[in-house]
Amino acid sequence: MIDKFVWSEKYETGSSLIDKQHKELFLKIDDLSLAIYKGNIKSSLKNMIIFLEKYIQEHFKAEENIMRMAAYPHINDHIRIHKKFNKIFDDLKLDFEKRGGDSYLAIHVEKEIRHWWEEHVLVEDNKYVPYLKNLASG
Numbered sequence: 001m002i003d004k005f006v007w008s009e010k011y012e013t014g015s016s017l018i019d020k021q022h023k024e025l026f027l028k029i030d031d032l033s034l035a036i037y038k039g040n041i042k043s044s045l046k047n048m049i050i051f052l053e054k055y056i057q058e059h060f061k062a063e064e065n066i067m068r069m070a071a072y073p074h075i076n077d078h079i080r081i082h083k084k085f086n087k088i089f090d091d092l093k094l095d096f097e098k099r100g101g102d103s104y105l106a107i108h109v110e111k112e113i114r115h116w117w118e119e120h121v122l123v124e125d126n127k128y129v130p131y132l133k134n135l136a137s138g
């Protein structure tokens with residue numbers, strides 16, 4: 001069955017905006033999983049790609065602004081990682097445009113996005129959390 005995403009403290013960044021955006025994304029990934037399970041492959045994959053294109057632009061920009069405000073010293077490394085995801089996304093989108101929405105691609109997208117974001121929030125985003133706390137208390 002479907003592994004539904006469960007939000008917990010370990011995902012918190014200290015920014016309510018960023019947490020809200022992360023939650024929104026994880027819910028979208030759950031929607032995609034459910035749609036795959038129900039067999040609505042093509043339209044749900046298309047919706048996911050449309051959603052992600054806008055989301056990554058807005059989310060990365062918001063996060064990079066916050067890191068800048070918090071004077072996070074490893075911001076450039078973090079921006080580089082965001083750029084890597086942009087490339088992953090561009091490849092997925094291209095694949096979708098070339099092949100259309102088949103179930104193989106849908107499952108691949110769902111797994112890759114779920115895995116990348118879970119890891120990114122827990123590992124990379126987590127590194128700036130102490131700096132955000134300084135920002136809030138300072």
Ligand SMILES: [Fe+2]
Nearest residue numbers: 063120124125
């Ligand atoms: Fe990030």
